[in-house]
Amino acid sequence: MFRIEPKKSEVVSFIVNGQLKEVILKGPNQTLAEVLRIKLDMTGTKESCQCGECGACTVLVEGEPVLSCSTLAIAVRGKRITTIEGLAEGGVLHPIQQAFIDSGASQCGFCTPGMILMAKVLLDENPEPTEDQIKEHLGGNLCRCTGYVKIIEAVQLAAKTMKSVGA
Ligand code: FES
Ligand code: FES
Incomplete structure (x- = not known):
């Protein structure tokens, strides 16, 4: 307490x-x-x-x-x-931020900062999450625009990018 x-x-x-x-x-x-x-x-x-x-x-x-x-x-x-x-370093977006842009996972953008920070926690702990693990981890973050599909794709893309660059 x-x-x-x-x-x-x-x-x-x-x-x-x-x-x-x-x-x-x-x-x-x-x-x-x-x-x-x-x-x-x-x-x-x-x-x-x-x-x-x-x-x-x-x-x-x-x-x-x-x-x-x-x-x-x-x-x-x-x-x-x-x-x-x-999250960005030296003017370069974090791979998760970039993946949200590249995947079209941000529309009004209101949910995006929270989604990205939650995704960072997930990928720091589990660099290769399954789709179900992504859904479960982001389950408390609501989005009224995207239908979630592109958000999940963005996290998957970020995971690939982070693995390839050793982030
Ligand atoms: S604004 Fe904090 S949980 Fe909705
Ligand atoms: S992009 Fe608008 S609430 Fe998620």
């Missing part, structure tokens, strides 16, 4: 995509999604349902996926956070 002190405002820090970030929290109730999007202007993280149902707001905390709409920022102070902005 996290212990949350009800201070009025507090400076807290996080390591976001490898960089130390400090923000002032006004009370303990601000979510991680609010801090990322509003305080840090990192709008790659999307909010849709805002109640833990759709997966759009997924980010990684210490490498594990969390729903940032349902996570208090103060509960993850000091932690390493990875958002979609942290």
